[in-house]
Amino acid sequence: LPRRGLELGNRRPAILRAGNDGFAWGGMFLEGNPGTVPANRLRHAENVRLRGGSIHSRGGLTRVNSTALHSSSAKILDLQDFQARTRKMYPLFTGCPGLSTTVGFSASWYDTDQSPTWQRGLYYNSASSNVVANVFDGQLYIGIDDTLKVLKLIKSPYGSEALAFAGSEQAEHLHKFTGFTIRALEQFDGKLFIGLDAGAGASKIAVYDGLTIHDGTQGTTADLTGIDPPSRFCRIRDKLAVGFSTNPSGIRLRDVGDAPGTWGALIVGALATAHMASYKDNLYLTADSTSVWKYDFATLATVNTIAGSTIRGLTTFNDGAAQYLFYGYQSTLSQAIIGRYDGSSFVDVHYNITAAYASARLPRTLLSYRGSLAALTSTAASGGRLYISKGNDTDGTVAYTETAQPSGGTSGALDAVIF
């Protein structure tokens, strides 16, 4: 029996209005029985967030990839942020993409971690002869006509382009080689070797040791003088090889040591060197002609000839299983083709870029870039373009990606370096 009669009428106001007025909701309290849960706590809270005293439904998920990665049953076991200082590719042009196809020279940089991916950075619209670039002492050196410069990279905010952000000059002037055009740069033996063109028999190689330019002026001695225009350097067997732009010429080799150095005699060959690469302890060369050349420290001779072709780009690339030598050429059918050499046999049609992208022409430069093989090519009437393999899928089972130059430009591609 009740001890007293029922009380009638509402007991107002009621006791609890948790959440506001400083009585903030708290999270789950799972200890004891439900009667022990404090008034502003929850016994169960699922898919909510506690903010400002209230209980909010949590945010949802949206899908990133509309088609399954790897497989529709693939476990995505790990996600990672990897924003190390990744190296960029620096394509060089005649003119400047989007501004001029013929006036001056420019340097751009391609970096998948920036937006836009391919950016114009340097434009020298009064330059008349050449632009080259290479790495020395942790910096990118630019040779523009007769002037040696050091790039001072100005990273533009994500979504803006360097040229628009910082202007056409982002390099520090280092030295002017009056009367010469800089044709090649290479780091060797802790120094920067500079190939200087003043015509056949009047060209030379200067050296920058980080302090002094050894070029035969101001009391210094150039490293090598009285030569044909140097066109390319390459390191091999602890030596520096230089090729020349005259034909016939050949190569010369230099050992380590301070400038002026000791250069070996000309190893004669009927080629004007375009590109060089060392592979399996031998030196390989292309000459904008029909052959790949090889120097094995005994003989400089052709080792592969593709009739009617123009072979130029040359690089080594490790696909995770083995190191290969890749060469790029334009065939008699005006197709851009990449060949591959494994040290024993040449496969002349490893990937036909033009079969996938009709406008692709001469692969001027091949590069190993972030686990992919990259080709900077000329094209039919649309200027230089970039073709990059899908990872190590260099034979194009998955087509290379094509990237047009910045700002819809049609400038001519010259060369590219990785830094």
Added chain:
Amino acid sequence: MWLARTTVPGGTFGAVGKFWWWLPTAATASDFTEIPVPSNINVVDLKETSAHYDGSLYINGGWTDNMVLTPDLAFWAQGIRPPTGIPDVAVGVGTLTASVICYYSWIDLETNERSPLSAASATLALTADGVQWSNLPTNPQNPRVTHIELWRSVDGSLPRLVMQRQIGVTSILESVEVGSLGEAFTEDFEKFPRCRYNVVWRDRQVMAGDDEHPDTIYLSLVGFPERKALSLRTKSGQSIVGLKIVRDTLMVGCERAWEVVTGYTEDDLAIEIVQPQIGLASQHSLRLIHGMMWVPNEIGFYVTDGAGWFFVGDDVQSKWGDEYKLNRDNYERSWAIHDPFDNVYMLYVGTHSDTGTLNAFWTGAYDKVVPLQGGQMGQPDWTYDTSTRVYHCGEVLYIPGSRRGDLYLGSNNGTIYKANNYDPDVTGSADDFSDTNAKRLRIRTGANFFQDYGGDYAHGKRFTEIDIFAKTELSGLTLNLYAGDEDAYPARSATKTFTMAASRAVSSDNYAFQPKWTWPFAPLVGVTGRALVVELTGASPQLVEIAGFQPYWKEGPAPRRESDEAVDPG
């Protein structure tokens, strides 16, 4: 750029794994680029641990060897074993007069990583001679090797570098003078054993989780993270479950203890037990949040700054213990996320009995996890995040070059999902992109007595009305009321249920002017008892905010009623 690792079951054995890089613009599988995996490396169907050093990413646990990813996206097994042959050298033509011993090593000139020296050759006595190297090996086991190095010890000195040559050369005749030799080979090191866990600490890579020697910690040379130089064993003798750096302190998580490594060189490196009773459930459950490491273990959750240890599982300890016991393997493979946008630590444990068959995160809002007077630590607000979908990882990924990130989750269907999406106009914000659980919202209070605990059977409550204070313009909710005693829930189904339709749907009022906040429900026929449990549930909730509730009651019978048809006693 961002990285992802995927696995599928192998055709016959193990798993097939792939490694990818991708960008925020990725929208289909074709936007992901595969990073080549060396031909002699297989994936392991476990989560991996990684550490950054000098631009490269050192990755352990997810592959059959310890791996390194270089800034150029070359992906290699860490460390290079020395050449297995003995240098084939003989007296040749040259100009040296000395006793020499010769060695080989391999080197990857892209990363400047070299192997230890090979075995030594026999001593050559040279008298105005050179050294003829023959049968140079051309097939290093690690495909990253680019060059072979020749070393020579002259008259008992340290071996010094003679030259580096590209792989492929088979014979060399040299007589490099002593003064022209290169660097000396001064350090003893070897390749690390395969380990599950790694960190970089004081310019050394530290590894643990060697399945052959689970109680051993390995340390690299300073500045050469791939070269193992030292090892320590846990003082407790227990297996190592995880490693973490907390405020420059190297913390070693064991099964039932925590130990700390101190020192800098082989002369003073030491390991000591700092917590003999607190263990670690899983390496991947560790997260650093504002300098404090969150540590789940069999007892519950701790946070530590490396010195003080604070238990932050007060409110959930019993449940946690029961669940760990019930799903031990899940808990020992659990992994965590720090979501800095929602201020939560989230621990994924898979199936959880409190959420039915759904997969669950223990989600701890850490706003209150701050030091309290008396040396205690504030307790987090715990909730669950649930899904039907299985997840395997979560990470905050930052737009390249930006300081702003978003949380991403990796699932078991080859799909990555982006989280923290409160925008109702974005597909998936309501239902986790078609997860069948539809991001179900469920909150349930305890048994509320409203400070009147009743007495005999007649001195309970007859609840007559209830106001719900909630804003739910876009989503419908269901209100369930359970009346009774302390165990009003889950002793029976809801005493009374009401539907709360999305208020935008039932009102022509513009949301911007008049969101509906008060939801009165009456009469509550048959809702009697000493206490009341209020539950709100809803599928696909969007922008729901619940402030609270306010019941009205008269004195009534203490026992709960049997059905809604019970007569209102007036």
